[in-house]
Amino acid sequence: MKGNHLFAADWRAWAARFACLLVLSLNALCAHAQVTPEGPGWLRPDERRSGLSFKSEDLQAQQNDDAINPSFLWVDQGQRMWSESPQGHAPSCQSCHQEAQTSMKGVALNYPKWDTRNKQLINLEGQINACRVNQQGAKPLAYESDELLALTSWVALASRGMRSERRIDPNIAEPFQRGQRFYEKRIGQNNLSCAHCHTQHFSDRLGGEVISQGQPQAYPAYRLEWQKMGSLQRRLRACLSGVKAEILPFGSQALMELELYLHFRGQGLPLESPGVRR
Ligand code: HEC
Ligand code: HEC
Structure with a gap:
């Protein structure tokens, strides 16, 4: 009897393991097939606005005229x-x-x-x-x-003014979802997510600045505060530092995934680089 029980338990364990494997592989397949970009960080295509539209007329004029746009030194x-x-x-x-x-x-x-x-x-x-x-x-x-x-x-x-029409293909589905999770989770000593500022509070004032939607199209951009041109990742690191979170290293996969998420979150807006920002 005892032996039989053991065997039965063993058999059930193996069956469970097999079922688990099946579910895991199906899950992996499904994760590829269905990405749900909509979440607390997402913006509908008709809500998306360029960062430039939140800036002063003076700054807009600087970006829009190549002759006075300081980025053109680079x-x-x-x-x-x-x-x-x-x-x-x-x-x-x-x-x-x-x-x-x-x-x-x-x-x-x-x-x-x-x-x-x-x-x-x-x-x-x-x-x-x-x-x-x-x-x-x-x-x-x-x-x-x-x-x-x-x-x-x-x-x-060479792509200025053009709009991306990419899809979230299976090979970027997982990195996209990791970027999305990062965007929506609370981070840093201030316990704020990217979504708090850039999805829920855009147009509000913070310190001396109007918070924009945190769109990536202007980068690399010239920032007056930096007195030089900087990459998108430098801007992201500035936001991480702003909320007193861990400042991820340049080129790290986490920053790449965030870049990827931002790309799709702002899809439809024209590429602006070389931008000018405060
Ligand atoms: C000896 C030839 C060669 C030279 C020199 C070269 N490239 Fe390339 N480049 C390639 C090839 C081949 C590819 C496509 C394969 C790959 O991705 O590596 C490519 C791809 C690229 C792409 C991606 C294109 C796309 O459709 O995504 C960019 C951007 C690029 N090169 C920029 C540069 C820049 C900037 C330089 C100079 C610093 C440079 N390349 C020098 C051969 C070259
Ligand atoms: C406490 C509010 C706050 C949080 C949280 C925050 N940012 Fe920002 N972010 C700002 C402010 C302020 C600026 C500068 C003004 C602007 O363009 O929005 C900015 C600028 C940006 C820009 C540049 C937009 C442009 O057009 O130049 C991007 C991209 C961005 N943030 C992404 C992020 C990401 C990704 C996160 C999460 C890691 C994040 N931000 C977290 C406040 C915040």
Whole structure:
């Protein structure tokens, strides 16, 4: 009898394990199939507004006129770098990609994307560095270096005014959902989520500034406070520091996932980079 019981229990345990495996794999399949972007952080397409619309007329004028937009110091540097060969002998970006404003049209709208080689998200900065290393045999450019900001804003300029029409494909479903969860969870000593400020309280004042929807399209952007150009991740780190949360390292997967979520949350708005912000 005892032996029989044991056997029965064993059998049930195995059956349970098998059922579990089945459910887990079905779950994995379903997780891919159904992403529900709507949550406390989400905005309906008709609610989405550019960050620039929350800014003063003076700042809007600076962004809209290339002749006085300070970002163009970096954009022009990027244009020069495009046709130069690093180390004097490596092929220039231009030797492979020809004219950036034609060959790079629409490219910035597809980042961050899934890098099948390294099985992780890659953003535009990362792709440019991948070409530096793999195609030019040069050293990668440091995050937030003038050089990387210059090349990134030069490539992004080719997509200015364009709108992303991407779908949340299966290969980015999970990183998207992690970005979404990060966006909606309370963080830092202030115990606030990104959604608290940028979805529930946009248009309200905080200190000297009007809170915008926290849209990513202006970046890389020139910020008066920085006295220079900065990447989207630098802006995100400023918000993390603002709520006294852990400041994630540049290029970390958590920041990439946040970038990815922001991309879809703001989809439909035209790319603005190179932006100007306070
Ligand atoms: C020797 C040729 C070569 C050089 C030099 C080169 N690239 Fe590339 N680049 C490629 C190839 C091939 C791809 C596509 C495969 C890949 O992603 O690596 C690519 C892809 C890209 C993409 C992504 C395009 C897309 O559709 O997503 C960008 C952006 C880019 N390169 C920027 C640059 C920049 C900026 C430089 C100069 C710093 C540069 N590349 C130098 C060959 C080159
Ligand atoms: C306490 C409120 C607050 C929280 C929480 C907060 N931010 Fe911000 N954020 C701001 C303010 C203020 C600005 C500068 C004014 C503006 O453009 O909204 C800003 C700017 C931004 C911008 C730049 C928008 C633009 O057009 O230049 C982005 C993107 C952004 N935040 C994303 C985030 C993300 C992602 C989180 C969560 C990690 C977050 N913020 C958390 C207050 C907040």
